[in-house]
Amino acid sequence: MSARVGVITFPGSLDDRDAARAVRLADAEPVSLWHAEGDLLGVDAVILPGGFSYGDYLRAGAIARFAPLMEKLVAAARDGLPVLGICNGFQVLCESHLLPGALTRNTGLHFVCRAQRLRIENAETAWTTDYEEGQEVVIPVKNMDGCYVADPETLDELESSGRIVARYLDVNPNGSLNDIAGICNEAGNVVGLMPHPEHAVEALTGTSTEGLGFFTSVVKKLVAA
Amino acid sequence: MARFIVEVMLKPEILDSQGQAVARALPRLGFEGVTQVRQGKRFEIEVDGPADEAATERVRKMAETLLANPVIETFELRAE
Amino acid sequence: MARFIVEVMLKPEILDSQGQAVARALPRLGFEGVTQVRQGKRFEIEVDGPADEAATERVRKMAETLLANPVIETFELRAE
Amino acid sequence: MSEQSSNESGVEPTGAGSAGSAEAATEPTPVRPAEVDSVARAAQTPELPLPYAELGMKDDEYARVREILGRRPTSAELAIYSVMWSEHCSYKSSRVHLRQFGDKAPQSDALLVGMGENAGVVDVGNGWAVTFKIESHNHPSYVEPYQGAATGVGGIVRDIISMGARPVAVMDSLRFGPPDAPDTRRVLDGVVRGVGGYGNCLGLPNIGGEVVFDDCYAANPLVNALCVGVLKPEGIKRAIAPGPGNKVILFGAGTGPDGIGGASVLASATFDEESQAKRPSVQVGDPFMEKLLTECCLEIFDEDLVVGIQDLGAAGVSCATTELAAAGTGGMDIDLNTVPLRDPTLRPEEILMSESQERMMAVVEPAKVERFLEVCAKWDVPATVIGEVTDTGRLRMTWHGETIVDIPPGTAADEGPVYERPYEVPADLAQLQADGPGRLPRPATPEDLRNTVLWLAGSPNLADKSFVTSQYDRFVLGNTVLAMPEDAGLIRIGDGPQGIALATDGNGRYARLDPYAGAQLALSEAYRNVATTGARPLAVTNCLNFGSPEDPGVMWQFARAVEGLADACQALGVPVTGGNVSFYNQTGTTPINPTPVIGVLGVHDDVNRRVPMSFNVEGTTLLLLGETRPEFGGSEWAHVVFQHLGGLPPRVDLAAEAALASVLVAGAREGVLNAAHDLSDGGLSQSLVESCLRGGLGCVVDLPDDPFTELFSESVARAVVAVYPEHEERVTALAQAAGVPVRRLGTVGGDAFEVAGLFSIPLSELREVHQGALPALFG
Numbered sequence A: 001m002s003a004r005v006g007v008i009t010f011p012g013s014l015d016d017r018d019a020a021r022a023v024r025l026a027d028a029e030p031v032s033l034w035h036a037e038g039d040l041l042g043v044d045a046v047i048l049p050g051g052f053s054y055g056d057y058l059r060a061g062a063i064a065r066f067a068p069l070m071e072k073l074v075a076a077a078r079d080g081l082p083v084l085g086i087c088n089g090f091q092v093l094c095e096s097h098l099l100p101g102a103l104t105r106n107t108g109l110h111f112v113c114r115a116q117r118l119r120i121e122n123a124e125t126a127w128t129t130d131y132e133e134g135q136e137v138v139i140p141v142k143n144m145d146g147c148y149v150a151d152p153e154t155l156d157e158l159e160s161s162g163r164i165v166a167r168y169l170d171v172n173p174n175g176s177l178n179d180i181a182g183i184c185n186e187a188g189n190v191v192g193l194m195p196h197p198e199h200a201v202e203a204l205t206g207t208s209t210e211g212l213g214f215f216t217s218v219v220k221k222l223v224a225a
Numbered sequence B, C: 001m002a003r004f005i006v007e008v009m010l011k012p013e014i015l016d017s018q019g020q021a022v023a024r025a026l027p028r029l030g031f032e033g034v035t036q037v038r039q040g041k042r043f044e045i046e047v048d049g050p051a052d053e054a055a056t057e058r059v060r061k062m063a064e065t066l067l068a069n070p071v072i073e074t075f076e077l078r079a080e
Numbered sequence D: 001m002s003e004q005s006s007n008e009s010g011v012e013p014t015g016a017g018s019a020g021s022a023e024a025a026t027e028p029t030p031v032r033p034a035e036v037d038s039v040a041r042a043a044q045t046p047e048l049p050l051p052y053a054e055l056g057m058k059d060d061e062y063a064r065v066r067e068i069l070g071r072r073p074t075s076a077e078l079a080i081y082s083v084m085w086s087e088h089c090s091y092k093s094s095r096v097h098l099r100q101f102g103d104k105a106p107q108s109d110a111l112l113v114g115m116g117e118n119a120g121v122v123d124v125g126n127g128w129a130v131t132f133k134i135e136s137h138n139h140p141s142y143v144e145p146y147q148g149a150a151t152g153v154g155g156i157v158r159d160i161i162s163m164g165a166r167p168v169a170v171m172d173s174l175r176f177g178p179p180d181a182p183d184t185r186r187v188l189d190g191v192v193r194g195v196g197g198y199g200n201c202l203g204l205p206n207i208g209g210e211v212v213f214d215d216c217y218a219a220n221p222l223v224n225a226l227c228v229g230v231l232k233p234e235g236i237k238r239a240i241a242p243g244p245g246n247k248v249i250l251f252g253a254g255t256g257p258d259g260i261g262g263a264s265v266l267a268s269a270t271f272d273e274e275s276q277a278k279r280p281s282v283q284v285g286d287p288f289m290e291k292l293l294t295e296c297c298l299e300i301f302d303e304d305l306v307v308g309i310q311d312l313g314a315a316g317v318s319c320a321t322t323e324l325a326a327a328g329t330g331g332m333d334i335d336l337n338t339v340p341l342r343d344p345t346l347r348p349e350e351i352l353m354s355e356s357q358e359r360m361m362a363v364v365e366p367a368k369v370e371r372f373l374e375v376c377a378k379w380d381v382p383a384t385v386i387g388e389v390t391d392t393g394r395l396r397m398t399w400h401g402e403t404i405v406d407i408p409p410g411t412a413a414d415e416g417p418v419y420e421r422p423y424e425v426p427a428d429l430a431q432l433q434a435d436g437p438g439r440l441p442r443p444a445t446p447e448d449l450r451n452t453v454l455w456l457a458g459s460p461n462l463a464d465k466s467f468v469t470s471q472y473d474r475f476v477l478g479n480t481v482l483a484m485p486e487d488a489g490l491i492r493i494g495d496g497p498q499g500i501a502l503a504t505d506g507n508g509r510y511a512r513l514d515p516y517a518g519a520q521l522a523l524s525e526a527y528r529n530v531a532t533t534g535a536r537p538l539a540v541t542n543c544l545n546f547g548s549p550e551d552p553g554v555m556w557q558f559a560r561a562v563e564g565l566a567d568a569c570q571a572l573g574v575p576v577t578g579g580n581v582s583f584y585n586q587t588g589t590t591p592i593n594p595t596p597v598i599g600v601l602g603v604h605d606d607v608n609r610r611v612p613m614s615f616n617v618e619g620t621t622l623l624l625l626g627e628t629r630p631e632f633g634g635s636e637w638a639h640v641v642f643q644h645l646g647g648l649p650p651r652v653d654l655a656a657e658a659a660l661a662s663v664l665v666a667g668a669r670e671g672v673l674n675a676a677h678d679l680s681d682g683g684l685s686q687s688l689v690e691s692c693l694r695g696g697l698g699c700v701v702d703l704p705d706d707p708f709t710e711l712f713s714e715s716v717a718r719a720v721v722a723v724y725p726e727h728e729e730r731v732t733a734l735a736q737a738a739g740v741p742v743r744r745l746g747t748v749g750g751d752a753f754e755v756a757g758l759f760s761i762p763l764s765e766l767r768e769v770h771q772g773a774l775p776a777l778f779g
Ligand SMILES: Nc1ncnc2c1ncn2[C@@H]1O[C@H](COP(=O)(O)OP(=O)(O)O)[C@@H](O)[C@H]1O
Pocket: D171, D172, D173, D174, D206, D207, D208, D209, D210, D211, D465, D468, D469, D483, D484, D485, D486, D487, D488, D489, D504, D505, D529, D680, D681
């Protein structure tokens, strides 16, 4: 039986179809979850996709956090459900306090879309075991509010406990502190990522296929479990 | 050193999509009874020198040309 | 009907790129002597019923949970 | 050509006033503010003067309205006729010319819906159809660049949705004033943010466009937005209201006072009201609402819940109701009080003229209304039944129980005035054409040639556009195979391997020198760009940006451009499926260079075989396809180095263009092309620079004859291709069979752009000038 990975659609989600495609390419079954439902439909993992939920009005992710399904998700994540928040999904995870810190306006004040080189810093989270620690990959970034900020204690804590999942190389596209592109929670089941691995799963349409590892990692883990 | 506050709001006749989105979301978040939300910007500006007429005029000019877009926004200015 | 103003500003230790961009642009436009600009948000909120303690508390709750993100922002609330 | 849905605000100058007409002489009857200008009242006060001239209506047009109605119009009726008969809704100046697109249309089995609908639809095979269209939002983008550009994107996307399609990509063709003018920074910054802010938030990849700078656009930027959508042929929707008893539903955003500066004239003139609230002439967009509206519409189409649908663009409710009714059973009753308002003080005339964005109107069978409203609720999209279809042949509207509109809808929608405007060759054209580029000194030494290559590569029009395009999402939806800076955008459709390619091109300088040729050259280039990726060009959309049609010189340019385009489409076998006309692009009495912007759609049988532009395989052979003549009139070289515009543009050669395309398409299909890049602005020099930088590899080329001409001429129907040595023979044979001249240029490799025996430029140096130019100006 293949793993079932839920993809939540909020009003204004944009990359939900892409996330579902990536799940499929990782040989798992994508399950659409609608923000207003009260049930996770028994999925084995959840992706919060990129986009502009609620138009990014107020603050990116601020309104989506209150979706009925999020209450269920927060509880399940605390119990160890693998959760990946991509871009807007990362913002929602921070707003929900599943991950520390916040994502603010890019320091360049422009939306930035580019093929971005990253280094995978932690290859032990639920979503990164198919990478090597220190591996460099090229994955698109595209965001307006991707500047990761946190207070110095939180940053120290993230750094010292190995909770930086990925870091920008060459160019820091949004001014993130410590070049942070992604982080995880203490248990490593919840990962937030600014770049879009779901746009790097097919050589034809992406920058590479180097994003597929995020999806295959979790699928392997689920199948093994 | 003088400190000014400039508050910029959309003109009432201009669609405030942000404010409306917040207002539409509120009941779902358990906040009933909110009839309107408007969202604008607030600037805190510190300038060298005293908070005199001249400084106020300079900040007003700034607000007119840069902080607010007179085509769709209005602003209020006060010293603090 | 009661009317409240909520002002949300980034905490001083959080980088305010928008404010900084304004500050950087000012000299180019001929405005010298500005030492700092900070940019935040301003909400005008209208709620049903009187502007009493209970209404204020409801809006405070809204500000804390929705309008401001306590990780990076502070807010001030006042009735108008 | 869509004659109904130009989204652009009307900017017609108001015509000669009505002073001295019989009506103006009559004493106006005093009216209380609360009173409604009903049909009954209009009958009782036949001589009440109405401010038709202020609304841009001519005396004879107003007289025709009176004749149609057999009485004076009510102010609400006048609102309808004045917007529906305006230039941007009625195409009254352009219509007689645009007919050629239909009359000369080449035979095409692919055309499912031609001109006249919201957008044309073509059959691309395998059970898929594609709809696409380009539209201008020039004037609003100058007044408020962010909102102008944003609502431009929003409007064209709604046009595509209203055909029943899922929008899948956007493009933007932009023209600004001189790059170093301070106002250009304001306009460019706002426009690019607006295009990105709206398109990114909608989740539509931006796959291409143009950024052009020229003094003539200083106070008149051009913002042309294109959207393409995909649908099943059986899912095509139309803007019709058939079936008496069917309900008319307005859904989407509330109606506010957007873009109705003109309407307050009506209210204040007819009703002596104390003071009308300020009515903004700018429209403001809400991309989030449009995203909800998109998903909502697609679900509604999936469940087959509508019999007709129309987006609300310019002229809002007036346009949607008259057109739906005119194209359906013929009658409609609307209760204007039911229109959900953002501003409760709006008067009926203002509701009718409001250009509030993110609204649609649907015609729904009574049994399906409930389900329709449920889907809207799911997506948080407000929806209201505002009326129903009748068989009375009349469009009737009530306001507080009184009838305020009672007209035959076709008279407003289809029977607008048609002008045969006088035209004549612009007085200065002969002189301009006589002043050819022959007198311009050419670079003489290898060093001069080298510097010219760099100069062009770093000039604003030829420089790398990443500063703009990196603000656009090109990955979303996961089907983007090629996007900027490639020659054409290419997206996969369905589950592949099929795809569609799109390019937009225009050259105002060429068109200024010869509008007939200029329009053809724009088509020629877009056609070539599409073919360069390996796609077969199939259909055309166009946006015609011109000065005032009341200027006979401009009208001549327009007539010539349309004729040129229609002739070229016929010659190349690609029909025009729709488009848009934007007049009055001028500053004072000085018109912009005539700027027809042409979009070409092509199909790709297998996107895995797309041909990119980048040189990235060491040792591949470079071949030049096509013939180079010394052609410098209107060229980038003359423009950049001498700010010179004169002479004649490159010779049009459509047969050569078609032959070149056939080689490129065949080469792609056979998999024998490693890279291909067309030659256009800046000539061979610029093409090689771009392909080298894109792939990160240099090249060495031989230019034995006249290196200046070979490097910088802008002759049409040319492309450079990189092929593996083992494919050289096959590609040469393909070219020869098609009658396309082919010549071995050199080899890919190294880290410099080198012309053997003349000069060499390290890629790092090229990269710096090419990529650094726009950030230095606007960063
Ligand atoms: N405003 C824009 N939006 C999107 N893409 C753009 C824009 N301007 C230029 N581009 C892209 O940059 C590339 C170079 O543009 P251009 O030199 O005009 O192309 P071409 O000469 O092939 O027509 C193309 O891929 C074009 O689509």
